[in-house]
Amino acid sequence: MSLPQRTTVLIVGAGPCGMAAALSLNHQGIQDIVIVDAILAGENWSRAMVIQAATLEALNNVGCLDDLLSVGKKAKTAGLHDGSSYLLSADFSLLSPYTKFPFALVLPQTDTEAVMLEKLNQLGIKVWRPFKVVSLKASPEAEEQIFEVQFESGDMIQARYVIGADGAHSVVRNEAGIAFKDPNGDDNHDYGSLSQLALGDVTFISPPQLGTPDNGVSISLSNGSFTLLAPFPVSASLDKPPGLYRFVSSVPPEDGTAPHAPSAEYLQSLIDRCGPPALSSDPATNAHPTRIDKVHWSSRYRTRAAVAERYFARSSSGGGVILLVGDAAHIHSPIGGQGMSLGIRDAVSLGPVLKADIESAGGTPSDRLFEDWAARRRKRALSVVALTKETVRMMTAPRRVWPPIATLGFAVLRFFGRFSFVKRMVAYRLSGLAEI
Ligand SMILES: Cc1cc2nc3c(=O)[nH]c(=O)nc-3n(C[C@H](O)[C@H](O)[C@H](O)COP(=O)(O)OP(=O)(O)OC[C@H]3O[C@@H](n4cnc5c(N)ncnc54)[C@H](O)[C@@H]3O)c2cc1C
16 A cells, blocks of 8 residues: 555654554544654664653543553552662652542553554554655645655655654754754753663562562662662563563763663673662672673663754745654653653644644634644643753752762651652652643
8 A cells, every 4th residue: 555645634753652643633533644654663672661640641531541551550659769778759649639540650662652553553543654754845835735745765745734753853843944952051961970871671680679669660869870670560461571670770971881782781780889789789788689680672871851942833835734742842861751751742732733723724824722732832841851850950969069968968858758748749740740
């Protein structure tokens, strides 16, 4: 079957945010959509591990939640430790007055994408692969208000609306001439010693015991370093070895650039130097030494923040509309597990706005709805970027200033961390519920 030559809405990119956009449009009754992706099959590595409560609400609104809940693990808490001692936790169960889903859903991105793809298939929405967009321009027939979108394959498609869900290096964003930069103008500096991360999906020779009440996501701070451990959900339908964990660690700047695919030895050396004693292979620090047995997937990640200057553009000739969602619109540190969740909410919230514009066709064209949507989503991205930078500063600053201040700062956190209102406040900020 060949690519259609014309559509009302073209979605570029079938990652989680492009697929969420397709689900939302379908839910609004918009049938004339085409979704394309540059690569032959979805990525098969995990990346984002958590879906926040506000995003569960959004996915529920477009009929895609039940299957995700059936495979994911409901984490009630995310605990923060200083080495071996508990500091505070985000308690998602305290969010029940605000949401039907008072938990964070732990699910590797690969599986989130697989569930969304299956949902699209059930709805009869095909993802066209491999079709890589290389350029787009307004049609010479200006009164038609359409774009001509060119593919690497030589194919061309005409579309009235183009949704750029094509990730951090978005061709759609670049073709629209939309700037993408750190809102504070200080690219990289704000993430300091946490700007480079090494991560892996690993099994240990014996299961680590980190002391979080429901064995949820556990974050550990030590000497200006950060490590995170999250157990994979156990589900027969997920093709995962038992005892699999996502491990993330900051890479000390003096170590230089992390390898492209860090080995078990590399990751273990980060644990032994910066991680919680409960994961250490060193009998001097851990009474029950353990170590990484096998790396099933690993990578490195260079953190930077950038937000698109605009999420909405209309071609200068008055032609079609360009909209940006997901990583095409914003990127930042994965600390706090916000990126994918925020992007899915961008995409789901776009459905009703597009529907209203499509239904107004023939009337006076107005950009107000798109501008309002774009301003709302951009404001949200700016606040998430600020949250990630603030979190990183909180994690690293005291050590940078003077080590005893860290001890004092952590004592304060430990004291306030006992109170429910603090646990609820931290969970609320992470959940994204403030925006709905
Ligand atoms: C190593 C790593 C770890 C991460 N960890 C976390 C985490 O813990 N928590 C979190 O929330 N987020 C995390 N993220 C970020 C998260 O993966 C992204 O926020 C999420 O993938 C964004 O989804 P998206 O659909 O916007 O973009 P993507 O997932 O990047 O999907 C974009 C899609 O567009 C396609 N595409 C690109 N260019 C074109 C083109 N020209 N034509 C057609 N198709 C195109 C690509 O093939 C791809 O399928 C991590 C990312 C990485 C890389």
